[in-house]
Amino acid sequence: MPRPNRWTRALRTRGQGGFRTRRLLELHLAVLVVTALTSMTVLLVSYREVQNSAGEMRTHGAPAVQGVAATQLALLRAHQEAQDSVDRGIDHVIGAGARYENQLSAADQGLSRLSDVQLDGERGRGVLETVNGLLTSYSSSMTPGAVKYVSDDSMQQEKFTEAQRILSRPGTGVVPRLDVLQKHQMQRVDRVSSMGALQRTGWVIAELGLLVMALTVLSALWLLRGRCGRSHDPWLLLSLLAAVALAVFPLWATAATQERLDTARHLLSRIDERAHDNAPEELADSQQDVTLDSTDLRGRLAAQSWQSWTYYGALGGGALIVLLPAAAVCRRLNADYWRAG
Template sequence: MAVTAVVAVSALLVSYREVVLSADGLRSQAAPAVQDVAATRLALLRADWEANRVRAKLNGVPGAGETYQSQLSAADQSLSRLAERTRDDLGTINGLLDSYGNSITLGALHYHDDRPMQDQKFSEAGSLLTRAEVGLVPRLDKLQDRQMNRAERLATMGTVGYTGWVVAELALLMLALTLLSALWVLRDRCGRDYNPWLLGALALTVALAVVPLLATTATQRHLDNARGKLTEITTVAEQTKRATNVRNTDARTKLDIAQNAVSKKSQEVRKELSAREWPNSVYYGALGGGILVVLLPAVGIGRRLNADYWRAR
């Protein structure tokens, strides 16, 4: 019973802890990183669209560039948050963002009366934004793929996780059968009443087999839902890649819809991953119950053997 209890509790705690850590990692780092990359990308596309849309209408009018500047500021803030949540080196992306912002501002505000210079600055900004492989948007695409792969790894229970749960549940089943056998021996062959220590260990064994598994199932369901919504966020961001090349109202509407959709889906992801107290409580409850499951049978049998020994003497 002691050996089986130790194996069962160890496998259970390790397997459940992996689920809790995966949920924490997805909640605190991977999911926000995916959201921040999508927000940065959409803000840049919207800033580029706004700057190109109003470039011919600025003519020195105060406040005409506020919309694209606010979008650039939003992109910079999203990138700053992203830097706190990822180990990727964002120095190149930050440098490109600064260069892009400088070029688009010069083209939109400072050279509005010098059409050749304005065209040159907007061409430079467009190259910084969309140039294949090395532009801002392609680099953000690659970063998005890495962050999404990380989120999928955290949200998916792999072969090791399933194996751990199988070992834990089989060991708990074996422990329950062993406890029942011990209770039957003491009751039937030794003429004893049911041992309360073994009964308590049996009840805890059943609880350990059921409660953490239910908690894991619920947590995994939330992780799957969050992963699906993160996939939708990346899909929305991907579908707007070409919107910045169109200068009509429909393109602006698509960008607005995309930004609102990303914001809404991000709130849904946070809601899916917000329940952190219950899984942690289950873990510490399983830890305490596991210690008792190891100790109760040993104490119960030890007391019984000790009583019989002194009675025999």
Template sequence: MRFGRRPGERAYRSRTRRLLERQLAAMLVTAVVSMSALLVSYREVQISAGEMRDRGAPAVQGVAATQLALLRAHGEAEFSVKSGIADVVGAGARYENQLAAADQGLSRLSDVQIDGDRGRGVLETVNGLLTSYSSSITPGAVKYVSDKPMQTEKFTEAETLLTRKGTGVVPRLDVLQRHQMDRIGTLTSMSPLRWSGWAVAELGLLAMALITLSALWVLRTRCGHSLDACLLLSLLAVVLLATVPLIAANRTQDQLATARDRLIRIEQRAHGQQDPDRRTHDLDALAGAQQAVTGESTRARAGLAAEGWQSGVYYGALAVGALLVLLPAVGIGRHLNADYWRTG
């Protein structure tokens, strides 16, 4: 003769079943929330590094290089006239090469500048001013070599177009550069929103680990099962997800901070050459600044190149995250089905 389970035993089994079901539901919800926050946060860091490498660094270099090329072109033109070289070589390569470099720099800037519509508007204005500047500086250096009053007038016009506060070519590019550096600061900093994303991810994974340990304890003490392999693997997945993406993100943030410092030095080098007393008398310093800007930009972009393991972390985390949802469902679901659901 078979007897049913005692009421106390049935109640105990019912409480255990409900506890495991709640733990399973909590693990699934926690896994989805923490993985979503983790993947979005990590992706944001990688996107920032890519934008810095592909647009940010070239844009800051482009503005600085254009400013330095214009300042050097003006200095070369004035030097050629004052030293009498203009009488021999005419327009020559003393400043026209620099004007051509500035024009090419502006063309590239239209594709990489990071100030949006406002930046495009500044570049359109600068292009128009540059045409007017060329129309003044070239006759002053070539056509009116023997006509000092006209030459002085043309150089004065060119000087005004180039450096007049607020409306000159170089000051307008300064404004664009400030806006771009503001954007660089946003790309390279950990904003409260980004911090909150990582906090949600890490706290969610911590909660996931605690729930997993609790489920293992329930299965062992209440159900008499040994340690479940699926839940142990799930616990290992939690540890990996809590550490590896965070290490990779910190590495990328360090790269972003280093690149930002290099771009700040680029901006400072270009700005430091805008002193009128230095511009026409220290052409060697301008040439050195141009080389330094190019070198700093190259190093900044090279430093932002993602290492192989950094590039694969996102997809690795995505795969491990899928396991983080699947493993608890298999591990706890199997015991629930065998011990409770199937037996009623």
């Protein structure tokens, strides 16, 4: 059977069959535009949300949790170093309190950095202000005991006992207050690093929208071949490839980022655990382990250039799958139906 030429197709547009074909093409056009806009909007928002979560973990979540753990360990280590110098009888030796002072200085610096990255908002700032005041009181008691009253055992013991109460008194001590702050921060880390129901729903909508769009493109190709005598349309084929790519690559990038966030959350939980229930002789090892885990965590959360490339690639691909199929169907409608009508 000979292939319909241009004039045959034009005559068909005036018949009932041509009217139905025109309506089918217009329906395809509407479905393509709506599904492309919907799926791309949801996809880009969902992808950006995961990247924002990774950015928050990198700039605030991880430093905040690491900072509290390091500060707690430095305070406990400072107290233990001062106590050890007395127990070993070396508190009279010049420089015996150097380790205590170094650890106390590290704790003070850690608290200063925490004020910029803590995750608990106004409540967290209030905790840190209180802890800073308590740390001043602790230093006012502990430093004389470790450095000044080395020849007065009773006064030294009194200062150590007073400092111990400030450091670890249940509910109101420095370490318990930091524990409360850390608990709130870990809750925030769990929320940020986990993909919630809303994010999962967004990805389902985006993927289903792209699937509907791909099927609609295939239907439009079949319609153009069967009723309009067009074996293929390169713009529709290109939009089909773009839809498949957008359904695969952003989702893969999101899965890779989410895996890094899950690993980071587990590492932060381990860092938090190392700051608790340490025997005195294990404090130095715990500090070293926290440092190693923190270094590993920074490497895992380091910004990756491909994340931005994927987002802008998805943005460009989204423009293609909105414009190309719409232009292809509109061109055919204009050539065979609108202008002919």
